[in-house]
Amino acid sequence: MRAPRGTQDILPGTSEKWQFVERKLMDICHRYNYKEIRTPIFEHTELFQRGVGDTTDIVQKEMYTFEDRGGRSITLRPEGTASTVRSFVQNKLFGLPNQPTKLFYIGPMFRYERPQQGRLRQFVQFGIEALGSNDPSIDAEVMGLAMNAYEELGLKSLTLVMNSLGDKDSREAHKQALVDHFSPHREELCADCQVRLGQNPLRVLDCKKDKDHPAMADAPSILDYLNDESRSYFEKVKAHLDRMGIEYVIDPNLVRGLDYYNHTAFEIMSRAEGFGAITTLSGGGRYNGLVEDIGGPETSGIGFALSIERLLMALEAEGVVLPIEEALDCYIVSLGEKAEEASVRLTHQLRQAGVQVDKDYLQRKMKGQFKSADRLNAKYVVVLGDREIEQNAVSVKDMETGQQEELPLEEVAEFLKKQLAGGKD
Incomplete structure (x- = not known):
């Protein structure tokens, strides 16, 4: 199809x-x-x-x-x-x-x-x-x-x-002038213009087929009839x-x-x-x-x-490149069953906080998840592991600078919002 x-x-x-x-x-x-x-x-x-x-x-x-x-x-x-x-x-x-x-x-x-x-x-x-x-x-x-x-x-x-x-008066006078001008050439015009001459002669001037007809060059101008x-x-x-x-x-x-x-x-x-x-x-x-x-x-x-x-x-x-923002704010990498469960909750919380975020849905290994983050041009990657979940902490990596820091789970949303806003309070 x-x-x-x-x-x-x-x-x-x-x-x-x-x-x-x-x-x-x-x-x-x-x-x-x-x-x-x-x-x-x-x-x-x-x-x-x-x-x-x-x-x-x-x-x-x-x-x-x-x-x-x-x-x-x-x-x-x-x-x-x-x-x-x-x-x-x-x-x-x-x-x-x-x-x-x-x-x-x-x-x-x-x-x-x-x-x-x-x-x-x-x-x-x-x-x-x-x-x-x-x-x-x-x-x-x-x-x-x-x-x-x-x-x-x-x-x-x-x-x-x-x-x-x-x-209306100016148009009527101009239309009559067009009829008088084109009527002697009626049979030379295309079939559509022959009809237009009787119904709406203005449209003869806009015809693509007859635009090079000699009668077009000296057709009456509306400006002379205003x-x-x-x-x-x-x-x-x-x-x-x-x-x-x-x-x-x-x-x-x-x-x-x-x-x-x-x-x-x-x-x-x-x-x-x-x-x-x-x-x-x-x-x-x-x-x-x-x-x-x-x-x-x-x-x-x-x-x-x-x-x-x-x-x-x-x-x-004209070669104009529109300023389209293609980078993803954040990608969540999870390792382990508990971390995967926590990633669902964190993803939802970040989205509610206004952060653009995505996660792995194909059960890929850590390397594959980081590749996915790179393809999506993620600005930040949040790494969740079972050990980190037990400690109520996550690792947040700035993908541009490579800088990485540990944060309490409940502080991730505010941290990302501040960083994405340019570090302003």
Whole structure:
């Protein structure tokens, strides 16, 4: 038996990197006052049809959808925004006194697509959503959080790319200009773009197949269709980023193809050599209409999402070594039947005292137990023998210095806690 195609096992030795990254992301969210939300792994299919959009590749081609025993259409979540917004509406978080509602999530998502490096059918996504504010400063905050997360993990080859999609009027004017521009070339476009031209022409600009078509080079820019309000909003977002010292690049062809996106859209790209052909690390933007589509009050939002898999790839491409603590605090070596019985009790007591400890479970001889302690990179080894048990004493060895001392059994926990804390009282 093998794992299904497009999935992977995260084994010890690698899972520690995941844990470190996830803790760092959670810590940053705590500093920015974003609270964790955990939603179901599967939802009613209609949520994603509404929340992601019928015209998207995700809904049309990539969702894992099935009918449950009650005849309901159920889908494994392909992304986190729709579920977060559904929970926001269902649990009336919009009625809480502290607004905007600032949330983060982390968990597995599922998309049926061709597996490739950094693209799996089950992947882990981290994302944030800030719901209930139209202030341009929160757009800058969201982008700042994303950049801060990557930088604190050690990435340097980053580019923040942003654009404005404008308000509804600006987008409608731009969409019509795109239709007028691409219609004469309709038959030259891929089959998907021929459909997109009628349903969501913005997504033509994001097509990987037609990106080198000559008509792409002089396609109408959304920046030429921004009305005064949209232009002012965009200028304020840029000004806030400037105040924060965050560098960015404007790309008029950057679009988020969902109907409810408006104003700010952004992606963070990796410039690291060897990262791969797909350089996008994360993407996000501001949206209107999504909360209303799911049954809530008129509420705007902004968020972004990143793949943990691609984040780890970027760290590897830049040669970033995460500071993973691999040493074991203490290993207990026991010699004799009474010592083995005492080791069970001592192991439990040390763990209750907050010491990371392990012992032999294979009845190995003393030499084999010390080898096991070496393989686990134990900082200290506690040696228990039947004679020592009778004297209520143990031997504690510092594996780095080789220094060894005898201690009463009841003092071992406090001694180790003090030594592991750096010898401080």
